[in-house]
Amino acid sequence: MKYIQTIVTITPYQQEAADILSALMGGLGYESFVDTDNGIEAYIPVAMFDETTLQTLQIPFGEFNLSFSNTTIADKNWNEEWEKNYFHPIAVANQVLVRSPFHKDYPSLPTEIIIAPKMAFGTGHHATTTMMIEHILEVDVTGKRVLDMGCGTGILGILASMRGAKEVVGIDIDQWCVDNSEENCTLNNIQNMSILQGTASTLATMDNFDLILANINRNILLEDLPTYYNRLKTGGLIILSGFYDIDKPIIDACANKHLLTSVSVKENNQWTAVAYEKVN
Secondary structure (H helix, E strand, O other): OOEEEEEEEEEOOOHHHHHHHHHHHHOOOOOEEEEOOOEEEEEEEHHHOOHHHHHOOOOOOOOOEEEEEEEEEOOOOHHHHHHHHOOOOEEEOOOEEEEOOOOOOOOOOOEEEEOOOOOOOOOOOOHHHHHHHHHHHOOOOOOOEEEEEOOOOOHHHHHHHHOOOOEEEEEEOOHHHHHHHHHHHHHOOOOOEEEEEOOHHHHHHOOOEEEEEEEOOHHHHHHHHHHHHHOEEEEEEEEEEEEEHHHHHHHHHHHHHOOEEEEEEEEEOOEEEEEEEEOO
16 A cells, blocks of 8 residues: 655644644545654655645644645555554553564553554554543453554554453454554464444444544534444443544543543543443
8 A cells, every 4th residue: 555655844843733633634535643853754655645635734722833744655555664664662551561573672451452563543642642541441341342443553442452341343444554453462462352444423333332433533422422422331441532622622622522431531631532331
């Protein structure tokens, strides 16, 4: 699969501006982001690239000048690229280690997840993924049926399986993510997680879930939350992230409208993750 590499220069540079721009570009279909000294480096499949829409993006506060440089790149050995440049082992809550197959030196923790880092989002390094992992660690998933929506690398569903979930379903719109999730399930000897290519509409014919995990972005969460609600068992939990703390009131309002009650909130670097319960 060919990708467009977009390098964005933000003047004057601020980390908060880079984080918000990453979220906005994620809404356009960008899958992977790397911070640079003066902006971000992002990747999107060629078929999803829309330069006209990209050029209209603006940071919703302050005054920033955005400069975009786009280059088409061929598929390559992403394991090698990440090993050389980006991906390092990460420990979450001193309980979960996320590493790649090529890592040699890493700490020993109770749970170890191996992720083959390719273009899919979700290696555990982003604040939203970290908070989702922390939420899962606080939930009893033993014997539960779990949905990992927008599964990316499959990291959240894999963790749920490791913690005793009876069945896990992962869904992602991108076949690249489906393939990567399947590979990561094999690497971690996960045998009860099925991966499907699709959207929230794929849930229409499925049985209900005890736990739904969705680390996507604000607009998709708002659009799909009614569908998630309909596929969540009474007493079940839905954990959402991929949005900023300034967006939490909007997410809360939508959740309350669908009779979901907030039970836990985490914040990290202005990103937010919220767990809601379906009480009736």
